[in-house]
Amino acid sequence: MFTGIIEAIGTIKQLQVSAQGARIVIDTGALDMADVKLGDSIATNGICLTVIAFDAKSFSADVSTETLSRTGFAHYQVNQRVNLEKAMLPTTRFGGHIVSGHVDAVAKIESINDTGNSTDYWLEMSEEIAPYIAEKGSITIDGVSLTVNALEANKFRLTIVPHTAEQTIMPNYRQGSYVNVEVDVMARYIERLLLKQNSNQTNASGVTESLLRQSGFIKN
Incomplete structure (x- = not known):
């Protein structure tokens, strides 16, 4: 991990x-x-x-x-x-989010725009990973824990501050660059819970779509 x-x-x-x-x-x-x-x-x-x-x-x-x-x-x-x-140790300070190191897809950078003291990156969002990407949710790009700041039909936006750029390879990115994407592992588990709920199996956990929606995991 x-x-x-x-x-x-x-x-x-x-x-x-x-x-x-x-x-x-x-x-x-x-x-x-x-x-x-x-x-x-x-x-x-x-x-x-x-x-x-x-x-x-x-x-x-x-x-x-x-x-x-x-x-x-x-x-x-x-x-x-x-x-x-x-890999993290049991004593490691948890500064990002849970990252497994298992890449879900490759995305292409559509545009890069300077916005004062930060830089906006718009990335394509394939149908394969689109259901797992949420605004203000966590995502991993080339191993970097980041926050999704905006969503559109087939793309999402990342806003990168100077410190993150300095500590990573992001300054090397160009329009058309390809990056590794790992979605938030929690989204995968939520999907599994909902699939079980919608099947004929008994949902012993008590986790329902209604509960997830009330807790902010699912947005209308």
Whole structure:
């Protein structure tokens, strides 16, 4: 599990893609590798990767064909910068939201507009993920915990303050850039509860659509 608070910006040193998947080597930049062990998880642009080799300044990971097909890895190149976050500890301050490191979709940036002391990013919203995105709800973009500030028919807006931009790869984004999207895991669980309610099974939990609507999880 991760929090969506980026710890360092890394750089892709090697990327070898084959029909069986890929092997990636990441220069970890300022990321503290002192407590990293083989088998640990490091979120790389929001993708949970398992460390198979490492040293003080880098780590290697294997990437499955499933990950290649569902994430922005198809567009990645050597020397590309990536957001890095080590898996959270029980003692970690929870500054973002619950992030699993399992990417749901890839979105394209439609427009970037400076708005004084912040920057607005409008991103496309595919039908696959649209039901899970809510105004003022949480979303993860390339591993960064963010808030959805506006919704339209097929897109959503993020407003990025300078500190977030400085700590992430967002200044590298351009119109047409592709990013990894992970929706709020709570939306997935709510969907599951509603599916169960609408089936013939008994809803022993007592969670109903009416209750979720009253609690603000569902908007009219």
